[in-house]
Amino acid sequence: MKGFYAAPSIENLKHEGLIIETSEQKIARLNNELDALKVERDKFNEEAQAWAEKRDKIHDEIRRIGLEAKGFRDKRDELNDEIKFLKTMKEERVKKRAETFDQLKSQRLKIKDASATKTVRSSKLLEREIAKIDWQIQTKPHSLEEEKKLVNQVKTLEIQLQVNRRIEQIKNEIANLKKEARTLKDEIQTDTSKIRELAEHSQKFHEKMIRELEKAKALKTEADKMHHKFVESKEKANTCHSKYVEILDQVKALRTAIRQREEEARTKQQTDLKRKIEDEALDKLKRGKKLSFEEFKILAEQGKI
Numbered sequence: 001m002k003g004f005y006a007a008p009s010i011e012n013l014k015h016e017g018l019i020i021e022t023s024e025q026k027i028a029r030l031n032n033e034l035d036a037l038k039v040e041r042d043k044f045n046e047e048a049q050a051w052a053e054k055r056d057k058i059h060d061e062i063r064r065i066g067l068e069a070k071g072f073r074d075k076r077d078e079l080n081d082e083i084k085f086l087k088t089m090k091e092e093r094v095k096k097r098a099e100t101f102d103q104l105k106s107q108r109l110k111i112k113d114a115s116a117t118k119t120v121r122s123s124k125l126l127e128r129e130i131a132k133i134d135w136q137i138q139t140k141p142h143s144l145e146e147e148k149k150l151v152n153q154v155k156t157l158e159i160q161l162q163v164n165r166r167i168e169q170i171k172n173e174i175a176n177l178k179k180e181a182r183t184l185k186d187e188i189q190t191d192t193s194k195i196r197e198l199a200e201h202s203q204k205f206h207e208k209m210i211r212e213l214e215k216a217k218a219l220k221t222e223a224d225k226m227h228h229k230f231v232e233s234k235e236k237a238n239t240c241h242s243k244y245v246e247i248l249d250q251v252k253a254l255r256t257a258i259r260q261r262e263e264e265a266r267t268k269q270q271t272d273l274k275r276k277i278e279d280e281a282l283d284k285l286k287r288g289k290k291l292s293f294e295e296f297k298i299l300a301e302q303g304k305i
Helices: 010-015 023-115 123-139 144-287 293-302
Strands: none
Touching: 023 144, 123 144, 144 293
């Protein structure tokens, strides 16, 4: 059984050289390719522009978030500077309170030593006894021995009075030191509370800053994807444009070749026409017939008349 014969396609005939494509037909085909490439190139450029706009919009959001994060960081740093200052003040107060306790210890030792010679009599009682003896010395006659004895009594009482006064002075100093220590303790507690409060606020601003930075990081990843898609679309557009330029150059070359062939054809046609006129003019000349101006001109140019 004979097989079914399939007629060859136009493309196959062209490929096998059985149908010759004219330059005009090739230009028309290439122009169709140019139109298709232009549409495809413009499509990819539009896609690239869309991706670029999305990317740039995300970049704007990243910049806004960056400013927000910077604001939180600045507030955190301001609080940290204040905390640092308060810690320095607290350390100074702790040091000063320790010095106060050392002074208290020293004063208590002094009062202990002074109390070893202290009498049970109060300063007022001692002052009255001293005044009483002074009055006796000044108002009553005494023998030298009695007067000497009274003077020694006054000296002893004055020594005891000085001890009492010194003890009272030390007690006052101790009271002042205790008061200073309590004040420093209150200030240290206030510093501690303030530092804790500021540290909590600082931590909150730090956490806000971290959250904003994490947002920016996530958005940057998204923006990078958009940029990658932008580059892909732009590369496809550039590839289409390169093919477009290449085919356009082919079309220009074909049109140049067509113009050159047309010019050559015109030149040949003009040459053939001149030769024909020349031959006819020579024939007329031989037969003695009158030449036209064009015929005369052509023969004159050739130097044949």
